[in-house]
Amino acid sequence: MNPCATPNEYIIAEIGGKNQTKRVKLKGEATEGECPWHWASQCLYNSYIWTADVEVEKWMSEGLIDVKPWPSFGTPAFDASTYRVGHTLAQNLCILEMRSELGAVADFDEVMVTESGILRDYVEGVMMRSNVDVDVVGALRFNHLLVKFEPKIATMDFSGVRFPVFLDRNGPPKVVFNSSTVDIIGTHSVRKFIGNQSIIPASGSLLHYRHNSYTENAARVEKDLTFFPSTPLFHLRRIQKSIRTVFAPSTPFFNSTFLHALTECIAQIVGEGKCRSTVSFCSQRMTPLTDWVHANGNGVFLGS
Numbered sequence: 001m002n003p004c005a006t007p008n009e010y011i012i013a014e015i016g017g018k019n020q021t022k023r024v025k026l027k028g029e030a031t032e033g034e035c036p037w038h039w040a041s042q043c044l045y046n047s048y049i050w051t052a053d054v055e056v057e058k059w060m061s062e063g064l065i066d067v068k069p070w071p072s073f074g075t076p077a078f079d080a081s082t083y084r085v086g087h088t089l090a091q092n093l094c095i096l097e098m099r100s101e102l103g104a105v106a107d108f109d110e111v112m113v114t115e116s117g118i119l120r121d122y123v124e125g126v127m128m129r130s131n132v133d134v135d136v137v138g139a140l141r142f143n144h145l146l147v148k149f150e151p152k153i154a155t156m157d158f159s160g161v162r163f164p165v166f167l168d169r170n171g172p173p174k175v176v177f178n179s180s181t182v183d184i185i186g187t188h189s190v191r192k193f194i195g196n197q198s199i200i201p202a203s204g205s206l207l208h209y210r211h212n213s214y215t216e217n218a219a220r221v222e223k224d225l226t227f228f229p230s231t232p233l234f235h236l237r238r239i240q241k242s243i244r245t246v247f248a249p250s251t252p253f254f255n256s257t258f259l260h261a262l263t264e265c266i267a268q269i270v271g272e273g274k275c276r277s278t279v280s281f282c283s284q285r286m287t288p289l290t291d292w293v294h295a296n297g298n299g300v301f302l303g304s
Contacts, residue, residue: 001082001089002028002048004035011050015064022064026050031088032186043275044081047089049184080280088187095182103179105187106206112142112176113225114204122204123176138181138197139190144171145205145221148213154254158239162232164207166225167218174206175199211259258289 011026028048030037035046091105102123104112114122127137146169149160172188183192190199205225228235243251265282274281286292 001045002050003045004030005048013052015054015059020062020064022059024052024054026052029184031092031184031191033191040276042081042273045078046082047087047092049092076280080277081275082277088185091185091187095179095185098179101179102176103182104174104176105185106174107208109209110174111207111227112174112202112204113207113227113229114202115224116203116229118229119176119204123202126200126202127178136181136195136197137178137200138193138195139175139177139199140202141173141175141189141199142202142204142206143173144169145207145223145225146171146213146216146218147207147209149209152214154256156243156251156254158236158243161227161239162236164209164225164227166205166207166221166223167213167216168221169216169218171206171208176202211256211263258286261285261289 005028009028011028013024013026015022015024028050031047031049035048036043037046094105095103102120106112113119116122123140126140129137146167147164148167149158149164151157151160153160175189177185177190178197181193181195181197182190183194185191205223207225207227226232262278262282265285266276266278269276269278269281
C-alpha cells in the first residue's frame with residue numbers, strides 16, 4: 001500500500017544480509033493503473049506493485065532477499081483513505097499462489113457461464129485453438145448481464161435459479177485467465193501480461209445477481225444461458241439440503257434491514273466522493289441495528 005505516486009517518483013530500498021547491503025531503485029505502478037482510482041477519487045492510498053531489476057538467484061544464495069508478511073492496517077486516517085483495504089493487492093497475491101492453470105477473480109454474486117457446455121472445457125478449447133486471430137490468448141472477457149430469480153431466493157425457494165431472468169443493465173466485465181501468463185491483474189481485467197498474450201471476448205456472459213435486480217428499470221433479455229448446464233434438479237436438491245443442515249431446525253426469516261442500511265451508507269459515500277471504506281464510514285450507522293459480535297483485532301462487525 002502506498003500514497004499515490006507520480007511516474008517520476010521511486011523508492012530507494014536497502015536490501016541487507018549478514019555480510020553486505022545493496023541499494024535498489026523501485027519503480028511503482030498502481031494495480032488499478034491509476035491513483036486515485038476514478039471509481040474512488042478520494043482514495044489517497046492504493047495497492048502498488050514495486051519492481052526493480054535484481055539478480056534474483058544470486059541474491060537468494062547470498063541471503064539478501066527475505067519474505068515479509070502483509071502488514072496490518074490500524075491507523076484510522078489510513079484506513080479511511082484505502083479503497084476496500086487493498087482488495088486488488090490481495091487478488092494479485094492470490095494469483096501468485098494459484099496452482100491451477102486457469103483462474104478467475106469474481107464476486108460472490110457473480111457466475112461466468114458459456115453459451116454451451118461446461119465453462120472449463122470452453123475456455124481450454126479457445127486457449128488451445130491454433131487459428132485464433134491473436135498471437136496467444138491469455139484471458140477471455142465475459143460481459144455483464146444482470147440476473148434476478150422468480151421467486152426471490154430470499155424466501156429460501158431456489159426453484160427460480162433453474163430459469164433465471166436476464167436484464168439489460170450495463171456493468172463491468174470479468175475475465176477467466178491463464179494464471180501463468182498474468183503479470184498484473186485489476187478488478188475487472190488483466191492489466192499486464194508477462195508476454196504477448198491478449199484478451200478476447202468470450203461466447204458467454206457474467207451473470208450478476210444483486211439485491212436491487214428487482215427494482216432496476218431494465219429491459220428483459222432473452223438468453224439461452226443457465227447456471228447449471230447439466231442435472232439442474234440435482235443441484236437444487238443439494239442446495240435445499242445444505243440450507244436445512246445449516247439452519248436446522250428451521251430456516252430463519254430473511255431480514256433486509258441490515259442490507260438496506262449498508263446500501264444507503266455506500267450510496268452516501270459514493271455521492272460525497274469519499275473513499276469507499278465501509279468499515280471506517282458505516283460502523284456508526286450499523287452498530288445500533290442489532291447486537292453485533294465483534295471479531296478481535298480487525299474491527300469487523302458480524303451479526304449475532
